[in-house]
Amino acid sequence: MQSEIVEGVIAGRDTLALLPTGGGKSICFQVPGMFFEGLTLVISPLIALMRDQVDQLNKRNIPATYINSSLNYHEIDGKLQRAMDGAYKFLYIAPERIQTPMFAARVQRMNVKLIAVDEAHCISQWGYDFRPAYLELAHLRTLLPKVPVIAVTATAPPMVREDIARKLELKHEATFTQSFRRSNLNYRVESSERIAERIVYLVQKTPGTGIVYARTRKRVKAIAELLKRSGIEAAAYHGGMKNSERNAVQADWINNKIRVIAATNAFGMGIDKPDVRFVIHFNLPSDIESYYQEAGRAGRDGKESLCLAFQNEQDALELENFIRDKYPSWEKLNVHWELLCSHFGVTDKAAPPELFDFDVLAIAKAAQIHPIKFYNSIKVLDQAGIVALNEQPDDFGYIRVLVPPESILQYKARYPSHAFLIDFILRMLGGAVFQEIVRFFPPDWHRSLRMDPPELHSYLAQLDARGIIAYTEPVSTPTIRIFRHRGRLSKTEMDWERQVFLQKRAEERLAAILDYVDTPGKMCRSRTLEAYFGETSTKECGKCDYCLRKANPSGAGQIRELSTAILAYIGDLEMEMRDLVENVPVGTREARLEIIREMLDKGILKRGEGMTVKRAQ
Secondary structure, three states: OHHHHHHHHHOOOOEEEEOOOOOOOOHHHHHHHHHOOOEEEEEOOOHHHHHHHHHHHHHOOOOEEEEOOOOOHHHHHHHHHHHHOOOOOEEEEOHHHHOOHHHHHHHOOOOEEEEEEOOHHHHOOOOOOOOHHHHHHHHHHHHOOOOOEEEEEOOOOHHHHHHHHHHOOOOOOEEEEOOOOOOOEEEEEEEOOOHHHHHHHHHHHOOOEEEEEOOOHHHHHHHHHHHHHOOOOEEEEOOOOOHHHHHHHHHHHHOOOOOEEEEOOOOOOOOOOOOEEEEEEOOOOOOHHHHHHHHOOOOOOOOOEEEEEEEOHHHHHHHHHHHHHHOOOHHHHHHHHHHHHHHHOOOOOOOOOOOEEOOHHHHHHHHOOOHHHHHHHHHHHHHOOOEEEEOOOEOOEEEEEOOOHHHHHHHHHHOHHHHHHHHHHHHHHOHHHHOOOEEEOHHHHHHHHOOOHHHHHHHHHHHHHOOOEEEEOOEOOOEEEEOOOOOOOOHHHHOHHHHHHHHHHHHHHHHHHHHHOOOOOOOOHHHHHHHHOOOOOOOOOOOOHHHHHHHOOOHHHHHHHHHHHHHHHHOOOOEEHHHHHHHOOOOOHHHHHHHHHHHHHOOOEEEOOOOEEEEOO
């Protein structure tokens, strides 16, 4: 549908586009943005996604930049000025920045020709990733009344679509909804008590690259290590890693240097690798929207791919606890807010101007409180706009030259001891550094300049202090910015009724995902997903576990026959599993292995020493 959407946007129509994961949503506003003689304003909720798309545009010599909470006042001021001067084709901005007087005072002086709202489900209180700051976008429309809007998202049930159109005040909008059916994806659900071992078997059996999702960083690292010990090229990816580490792992996976990424949900947004052959969920996400997006990263080239989710009682309990802990009580939220203010010395007079390093574990340990519950309170404050939390450590530095070239020459003549570094900066970063903040990787500069980190930082800080450059040093920990003075929160400013509502919605969405993975399932997996998103279909996919069981009802009889044959062969002995797999005279080798694993999971057989099995007593 990209062609029809692009034509409608260019014609000046408000547009709502629902394209599934992999459907090419960014093209739908980037192509019109290039067509228009002016600026496209892109509202995006994720810092990492902004940086990725801006980097991709700049690599194509398309001038683009972003504004979010990771930048200081000086950096934002410079970018807004350049946007007014027509220096950019695309300005990506976080919804929270829309509300600032600095932005509101200048946006009308920009030549804005299109407003694009990415991940538009975030505007809806019915959406799974509600961001209150998105509600301010209606005010943006009053500032730019003649500018058309395109809203794009991958996962929006009918009530969310209606909410998006209403909150964005879309006028006579053209709505495009691509089918949620991904006919090349084989959706499966399995129940197992030995999930890690099963994943190794499936990865060994399934050719190509893939993703294994898990809920915690600890579990992600354990899965990656297990895969590597099994001879599979694998790596872990999670939000606690440094920016350069994540970039390196992602690049190696995209370039097929590693087969499998074991990841938390920090991985995947904006990644377009066409040949992913499997996506396995060790742990379920907390809603169908997230599952559909994550599973949908498989098979973007249209070839057959596996999407397997594991179900077990412990995972369901973890999810229930996760939802309960995610929404703190009113009293607990105020206790955690007071602790945050106390830790950073926030007064009752004014909000602090600086950006703070935020080590949630250290703060929680010092206060002797539960770190996850404290973190969840901070996330609630972040959603309400009381704070801005940036969770991704960034070991890149950022530089922009603030003075014209002739002033650089004068400075070099006055301070010759700095000349070598200025020449190096211009040689490495090029002319763009006069117009845009450009990032660099300090360890590379340490090696090239033969300078240790403190010495390089000192030189750059001096240039910054003298107004020659704007320099932002690497951030090794998450950061937080606090927008409010100290004092007890009010339910009105927190919109606490909405918070209670969001908790209820989260519980409803959790019930939906648990219903989806109900084994053996009540309906074709594809039809179940489509129905959730409001798409009516009577056609079954013919390849999910439900459809395969339906097409081969005798399969149950074959399972009983194999189980009986295995028990008869083993008798009262303790035998090598390999012996059973190779020598039981019924079924195929693969079928025998599957049934033995299932009998172990159900406790019909139990493990002995090493790789032996025997009857359970």
